[in-house]
Amino acid sequence: MTRLLFDYGHGGTDPGAMYKGRKEADDVLSIGKAVAAEVRRHGVALDETRTSNKTVSLRERSNMENRKKYDYFISFHRNAFQPEKAKGAETFLFTTGGALAKQLAERIQKELVAVGFTNRGVKRANFHVLRETKAPAILIEIGFIDNTADNQLFDKKRKQIVEGIARAILAQVGVTYKAAASKPTSSSTGTLYxxxxxxxxxxxxxxxxxxxxxxxxxxxxxxxx
Structure with missing residues (x-):
């Protein structure tokens, strides 16, 4: 049975990158949990390193991954550089990450670019959560939090971003994505007028x-x- 571990960067005393009152920790927790809900809807087992605005160290994150056998570790982040100077999405795997991590990174990067983010590519890095985890691991940077256009895209295309990332992950584990059935509109009381x-x-x-x-x-x- 496939089991994934989702990691939502920062949290608690560590807000991550910030811009005009916006916090990376909040953005990635919100969108990551939405992706998790979509993945679970398709019957895939999934754990999370945090589910609220709490402090979780890098060591705690990797230790959690090491305690169980996961098929993939996926860390959610937003980028930052200098205000309004950089934009786009990029996806990382470890410097010696294997074919499975690279394939998943490419799938997710393709979905983010399709939504409208500038393509900064799939890259390799020596990040702790990529280096110290056993499962194929990737880290997603969903646009720059210090870029107004990326923030507008993050907010206005939220549904497409969530569905795109979920679709890429499910494809990687051999599950076909199915859109949720739309619910008919009715009054809260069920009364018709x-x-x-x-x-x-x-x-x-x-x-x-x-x-x-x-x-x-x-x-x-x-x-x-």
Whole structure:
């Protein structure tokens, strides 16, 4: 059975990168948990290094991964450089990361670029959570938090980002992504309300009103009082 470990960077006393009141720790926790929900909806087992705004050290994160046998370790982050000077998404694997990590990184990077992020590519790095974990590991940088355009993309295309990352992960573990069924809109009480469009003493006039309503695209029937 496939089991994944999602790691949401920073948290608690470590807010990560910040820009105009926005915190990386909050962004990655929110979007990471949304991706987790999509993946779980498809029956894939998944653990998380944190599920709230709490402090978790790098060592605690890698130790958690080492305690179980995971198929993949995926760390969520947002980038930062100098305000408004850099933009785009990039995905990292360890300097000696293998074919599986590289394949997953490429799948996710492709989805992020499809949403509209500038393609900064798949790269290799000596990050602790990539180096000290046993499973194929990747680290995603979902745009620059100090770039207004990337933040707008992160917010406006949130649903597409979540679905894209989930689709890439599921494809990597051999599961076909299925969109969630849309829920019909109804009132909270379940009550339906009728709208009257006139009362007529002459049936011919009532029939004319029905014809006008139907031409306008409304359902209409004559109901004697």
């Amino acid at each position: 009728r709208v009257m469009a006139g009362s007529f003493a002459d049936k011919a006039n009532a029939e004319k009103q029905v014809t006008r309503l139907k031409k306008a695209g409304f359902e209409a029937v004559i109901m004697p009082k």
